[in-house]
Amino acid sequence: MKIHSAKFIMSNTVVSQCPSHNLPEYAFIGRSNVGKSSLINMLLNRKDLAKTSGKPGKTQLINHFLVNENWYLVDLPGYGYASVSKEKRTKFQKFIKDYFLKRKELTTAFVLIDSRHKPQDIDLDFIRFLGENRISFSIVFTKIDKLSLKEINKNISHYQDVMLQDWEEMPTYFITSATKKTGREEILHFIEEINAQ
Ligand code: GTP
Ligand code: MG
Numbered sequence: 123m124k125i126h127s128a129k130f131i132m133s134n135t136v137v138s139q140c141p142s143h144n145l146p147e148y149a150f151i152g153r154s155n156v157g158k159s160s161l162i163n164m165l166l167n168r169k170d171l172a173k174t175s176g177k178p179g180k181t182q183l184i185n186h187f188l189v190n191e192n193w194y195l196v197d198l199p200g201y202g203y204a205s206v207s208k209e210k211r212t213k214f215q216k217f218i219k220d221y222f223l224k225r226k227e228l229t230t231a232f233v234l235i236d237s238r239h240k241p242q243d244i245d246l247d248f249i250r251f252l253g254e255n256r257i258s259f260s261i262v263f264t265k266i267d268k269l270s271l272k273e274i275n276k277n278i279s280h281y282q283d284v285m286l287q288d289w290e291e292m293p294t295y296f297i298t299s300a301t302k303k304t305g306r307e308e309i310l311h312f313i314e315e316i317n318a319q
Pocket of ligand 1: 153155156157178181182198199200201265268301
């Protein structure tokens with residue numbers, strides 16, 4: 123899929139105030155600093171459309187972007203970052219959960235996982251939450267430019283083993299680097315196929 127246009131529409135913490143539309147919507151979720159906003163910029167070929175930072179906790183709102191005038195992409199705050207105050211963290215969790223439970227426009231979610239780390243409970247819990255609520259998702263391993271090919275294969279194969287303790291099969295997954303643009307074509311093609319349905 124070619125990206126002809128991408129524009130920021132609005133930010134929100136209240137799901138009922140998110141834009142109303144009949145277009146497919148794709149959400150990007152994962153721990154703070156995993157690379158959600160960077161991946162979105164990479165997919166859309168824009169340097170700074172979604173705000174990124176080396177410090178976790180940059181994205182704090184539900185951000186809607188309209189792409190090619192026919193689908194929406196949503197940048198969400200990270201879950202489970204310890205240095206955000208407990209009060210704020212609980213609020214994140216509530217409106218993030220609300221988004222997934224109430225947002226009828228949501229077509230499928232991309233759960234981002236840092237390819238460098240061992241499987242983390244918080245990610246596995248979030249994936250379980252999606253499964254229990256029958257919310258469609260796929261997995262995106264990020265920052266593979268920081269690993270050797272051998273390490274990438276080892277880590278992903280380990281992730282699959284852990285996932286298969288809970289799931290009958292490994293969900294669709296993508297291997298990406300925002301800096302090297304790895305995985306861009308695959309994710310855009312996946313979205314294009316769903317949009318065509
Ligand atoms: P929050 O908004 O805080 O939840 O974080 P986020 O998940 O949106 O992460 P963000 O895109 O802001 O990136 C966090 C940091 O990781 C930034 O310093 C990025 O430059 C870096 N980063 C993101 N993706 C990649 C990648 O593929 N490779 C490398 N090397 N760095 C990356
Ligand atoms: Mg962000």
